[in-house]
Amino acid sequence: MAADVPTLYDWAGGSENLNRLTATFYAKVAKDPVVGPVFKAMSSDHPAHVAAFIGEVFGGPKTYSEQHGGHREMVMHHLDRHLTEEQRRRWISLLMDAADEVGLPDDPEFRSAFAAYIEWGSRLARMNSTLGATCDPEQEPMPQWGWGVPGGPYTPPAKS
Ligand code: HEM
Numbered sequence: 001m002a003a004d005v006p007t008l009y010d011w012a013g014g015s016e017n018l019n020r021l022t023a024t025f026y027a028k029v030a031k032d033p034v035v036g037p038v039f040k041a042m043s044s045d046h047p048a049h050v051a052a053f054i055g056e057v058f059g060g061p062k063t064y065s066e067q068h069g070g071h072r073e074m075v076m077h078h079l080d081r082h083l084t085e086e087q088r089r090r091w092i093s094l095l096m097d098a099a100d101e102v103g104l105p106d107d108p109e110f111r112s113a114f115a116a117y118i119e120w121g122s123r124l125a126r127m128n129s130t131l132g133a134t135c136d137p138e139q140e141p142m143p144q145w146g147w148g149v150p151g152g153p154y155t156p157p158a159k160s
Pocket residue numbers: 035038039040041042043045046049050053054068073074077078081083087088091092117118119120121122125126
């Protein structure tokens with residue numbers, strides 16, 4: 001990545017904004033009739049843990065790997081949950097609502113990278129949720145997401 005291209009983490013506004021995102025999102029989730037029941041035993045730390053996870057995937061500090069068990073631990077949390085496609089879709093929809101509400105950058109470049117990761121990650125979470133509780137997931141490295149085809153955030157056209 002070119003030295004002057006920010007990470008998705010920095011462009012999103014770092015851990016402060018990602019924590020605002022997940023706090024707003026899980027408040028919506030808790031009230032939602034489709035996906036809310038899945039999270040009825042969620043701990044009060046859950047939004048902060050998910051913010052740390054996404055932050056690390058987006059090029060931020062390795063907090064989830066160093067303090068919360070890393071990628072394997074995240075996969076473990078989804079095992080045996082039997083998530084439905086309807087629940088996955090609602091999860092995404094509420095997350096996108098929360099992104100608008102907290103004012104995550106809305107340039108096409110950032111939002112396409114954000115949406116691509118969320119689509120990918122949520123489909124993996126649903127796949128993993130069909131694995132039985134006794135499955136021991138592989139110790140895979142934390143995914144690292146980047147800007148994809150656009151290569152960086154929106155830059156206004158140069159004035160002629
Ligand atoms: C990009 C997509 C996703 C990411 C990055 C993600 C991330 C995480 C993380 C990091 C945890 C563990 C939190 C902790 O350590 O305390 C977790 C737990 C969990 N996730 Fe996800 N998740 C994703 C998608 C989903 C979807 C689509 C659903 C449901 C529709 C879901 C349902 C859950 C549930 C039920 C738990 C356990 C909650 C509890 O402890 O009671 N996740 N997720």
